[in-house]
Amino acid sequence: MPERPARAIPAAADPAAGAGRVSRVPLVALCVTEITSWGVLYYAFPVLVPAITADTGWSAPAATAAFSAALIVAAVAGIPVGRILDRRGPHLPMTAGSVLAVAATAGIAAAPTLAAFAAAWMLAGVAMSAVLYQPAFAALTRYHGPRHLGPLTTLTLVAGLASTVFAPLTHVLADHLGWRGVYLVLAGVLAAVTVPLHAVALRRPWPPPHERPGAPPAPRTDVRRIVRGRPFAMLAAALTLSAFTTYAVLMNLVPLLTERGASPAVAAWALGLGGVGQVAGRLCYGALARRTGLRARTAGVLGLSAATTAALAVLPGPVALLIAVAVLAGTARGVTTLLLATAVSDRWGTAAYGSLSGVLAAPVTVAGAVAPWAGAALAAVFGGQAALFAVLAAVAAAAALLAAGSVPARGDVTARDP
Numbered sequence: 001m002p003e004r005p006a007r008a009i010p011a012a013a014d015p016a017a018g019a020g021r022v023s024r025v026p027l028v029a030l031c032v033t034e035i036t037s038w039g040v041l042y043y044a045f046p047v048l049v050p051a052i053t054a055d056t057g058w059s060a061p062a063a064t065a066a067f068s069a070a071l072i073v074a075a076v077a078g079i080p081v082g083r084i085l086d087r088r089g090p091h092l093p094m095t096a097g098s099v100l101a102v103a104a105t106a107g108i109a110a111a112p113t114l115a116a117f118a119a120a121w122m123l124a125g126v127a128m129s130a131v132l133y134q135p136a137f138a139a140l141t142r143y144h145g146p147r148h149l150g151p152l153t154t155l156t157l158v159a160g161l162a163s164t165v166f167a168p169l170t171h172v173l174a175d176h177l178g179w180r181g182v183y184l185v186l187a188g189v190l191a192a193v194t195v196p197l198h199a200v201a202l203r204r205p206w207p208p209p210h211e212r213p214g215a216p217p218a219p220r221t222d223v224r225r226i227v228r229g230r231p232f233a234m235l236a237a238a239l240t241l242s243a244f245t246t247y248a249v250l251m252n253l254v255p256l257l258t259e260r261g262a263s264p265a266v267a268a269w270a271l272g273l274g275g276v277g278q279v280a281g282r283l284c285y286g287a288l289a290r291r292t293g294l295r296a297r298t299a300g301v302l303g304l305s306a307a308t309t310a311a312l313a314v315l316p317g318p319v320a321l322l323i324a325v326a327v328l329a330g331t332a333r334g335v336t337t338l339l340l341a342t343a344v345s346d347r348w349g350t351a352a353y354g355s356l357s358g359v360l361a362a363p364v365t366v367a368g369a370v371a372p373w374a375g376a377a378l379a380a381v382f383g384g385q386a387a388l389f390a391v392l393a394a395v396a397a398a399a400a401l402l403a404a405g406s407v408p409a410r411g412d413v414t415a416r417d418p
Helices: 015-019 025-056 060-088 091-110 114-131 133-143 149-159 162-201 223-228 230-259 264-291 294-314 319-348 353-382 385-403
Strands: 008-010 220-222
Touching (some): 025 114, 025 162, 060 091, 060 114, 223 230, 230 385, 294 319
């Protein structure tokens, strides 16, 4: 039986059409909804785990496994959500995802058993695929055309405050309401904030895709051909390995620093200062994108991540130097977020951004979900944090090498915002 032809998506018409004034309403709305969605669906859980286990008797690994399962579901569900985004725009999937997030969060609060708790989290995983970064990136990339890098940077900077806002808020609420009451309140916050903003602010015509100036003309974007191609495979492998090392380093930084003589309080501050480096990296990304080629930029940023991980593995101290390296690692982490957000548009344009980014994000999200558990297990196998970080540095170096082959023909150009 002959294979059915791959579905192709029309590419952009006139790039200049995206150069006019673009409404800031979707950007402002998405900044608010991303802070809220990340805060409720992601950052509240680590704060509430001790209360959940103490109240229910479920083990911490079992409760955390339910949360990790949600991230894996989000990775898989992100693929069809990406196709819907390309065809219909963000209004339907992000509004429906918000409603589903409200129901899932209420289900988490009411779960009588561990099985029900896990099922509610998996429902939350479907909602995550429709309300977190990937659909928001797709929306801004299409709405802002060739000038999408600035709005993407703004979104990641603002959404980076989600932990700053919701971690302490969740802690304060937990002191008065218990974990179930906290999740019920957070479900109400989602309902009051994300559902109306997505329903109203994203209800606008879905513009045609616009390619960046200088991109090679492509009358049709063949999604299957791109996904099966060597550059896409190498990009996916590089970003997946990078995500694994990034999250493993993040979750094991405090144990590493305490092994090297830092107090738990100082180690926690070092972790927080890494967030400052993350913001700095995102602020610098626009200048980096204007001054570097795509191949050098991708491999260089992932190489910086490998170098900082190696430094943390081999430097015995002093603690101040280790903290400085941790901040530099945060800078690489912040830049990597924007590398992922622009990886598809820089290489293959925006016509199939949702479909391609959904496929690309799936293994990256899975790697981020398993990295905390895998990092702890590898530290036990290799006999400590220093050995773990040495292994992670080698994995990160492999990611940088793979990234050098992730650029399609004629794609290694300096991407300049018009």
